[in-house]
Amino acid sequence: MKARYSDHLVLLFHGVAAFGHDLDPLARVLRRALPGAEVIAPDAPLACVPGPGRQWYDLDAVTLANRPGRIQVARGACDGVIEGLIARHGFADAPERVALVGFSQGATIVFDGFASGRWRAKAVVLLSGRFVRPEPFIPAKETPVLLVHGAADGAVPPEEDGKAERWLVEAGVRVQRHLLPDVGHEISPRAARLAARFLKETLGARTSSSALP
Template identity: 30%
Template sequence: MKHDHFIVQSPATPAQQLLLLFHGVGDNPVSMGQIGSLFAPQFPDALIVSIGGAEPCGPPPGRQWFSVQGVTEENRQSRIDTIMPTFIETVRYWQKQSGVSPQATALIGFSQGAIMSLESIKAESGLASRVIAFNGRYATLPQSATTATTIHLIHGGEDRVIDLAWAVSAQEALLQAGGDVTLDIVEDLGHAIDDRSMQFALERLRYTVPKHYFDEALSGSTPKDDDIIELL
């Protein structure tokens, strides 16, 4: 399938993990690729790809997944639902191209890219094993969740674009629904990613043990070696 993208890292041997990055409104995959490059040293066997939004936004090379012109709490979900099949198809395309399973796939998004990543797991459970959501939110809070995907919310404490309250509400909703979620608040940070945000993201991907491992241990089954944390 044709779509705007930038390959940040392609290992010489078959990829063991897949990290897909999704930018904010009006940004582009090359710019978001700079964030992707910060993951590369910790994940040398990962295919890391920065994906562009599905449609143009503002001056080239700006992209977006859905327009925020006239967006409201009432129509945001429908705009996301309209483009979501394309988003999911894009994730599936790179999983097929890389030969990497959903269990070793991480979706990493900022702002609108984080919204799409979170909503994709709501739309299709098990699409990826991890989501890193920088300064994102759900359009509508999830009513159900599984531990197939571990959600890592990382949010600026002073975000005036997507208020921290949205991340707190997301964490509460996921926990209530039985999901697996972490929330890290970056003090004095607005709507941005800084070194502290990245440190949280790297530590979460490398060291947070998914809840489903504990559930499997309690049930007497043996955890599979296919989560991204197991492949470092």
Template identity: 40%
Template sequence: MSAGLVIFLHGVGSRGASFAPLLAQWGVDLPTIALAAPDAPFTFDLAPDGRQWFSIKDVTETNRPERIVAAQKAFDDTLQSCVSEAGFENRLDRVVLVGFSQGSIMALDAVVSGRWPVAGVVAFSGRLASPPVYAPSTGTRILLIHGDADPIMPVQESQRAAQTLTTIGMTVTCDILPGVGHTLTASGVRRAQDFTQSLLLPGSSAS
């Protein structure tokens, strides 16, 4: 049995395969951790070869929360498949979600709603856009990573999320990366790996 499970959640228009280089590296560095990177359940509106967790067509600050709610069942079904396949149905305290952009939005929604009391969430370039009825497990640790030069998702979104999550009793770290845009960087990925290792492999000397 693996010591933990990490589920990577891609951004809109991408696929789970976009995480292949990261999975390869983490597979070497964290060999006792199971890794999964599912495709989002819906076809991307703007390109048939991409996937999305919810539609961004005509999305606004007002209608985004309802789209997230409408996407919850399909998102939960996707996570449940990953969790069941890896044998972690009754071990959510050994599961970490790592999202990018829209994947981060859904990962944060999963925990603030109380549906997924996982060990932790890493949210790259994300935002907290869920309807403000929060019931999280305060045992879930949150790491927000955001570039201050992100032209797609303003860095202020992670800063606001950190404030809100802290207010509702969650333990949050917000790392702002100078000069970084809407992308994953080696330093950001290293921070995510160290955070995940601290949750799932405390005391490990792996690096």
């Protein structure tokens, strides 16, 4: 078993046509709030065609009807990314020390992994996501979820969060939901702070006095 050198592992999932390093501003906020955690933002497994950037599932000519199938096709590659990272960092036997954070398409894929029961975690954060209900729908009731969306999002309707909240609450999951006025399709400073505070409280992580401005 690989040795574990951090208190917690926080995995960040970027949006389409992006790379893991595009989430560096969010990662910095989370590292300040969770000084004992390893915060990692991997690149998605699929290339965008045409590029640049990566994607978690193919968005070319995607529709409401074919999106669920696209997500299902991508599951194997996405599972490989998360399982590999968790194992390499020594958390394969400690899902209670893992948190999953997704933005946009990354939120879509985190929701699918968690809600289908494939991905286990202590906490889930979904930022500006579009959601497809997987079958079976078996999210872990003990894992709280934070939903954050900009009210002025012109790329993904904020109503997507209401849909996900309804499904999760009906399944017995504790959900916090925030709609941010005048925020578009982005991770705003307030969204980053909400994510940091939620993870600090949920993970029970140690923090410094200046961790959450």
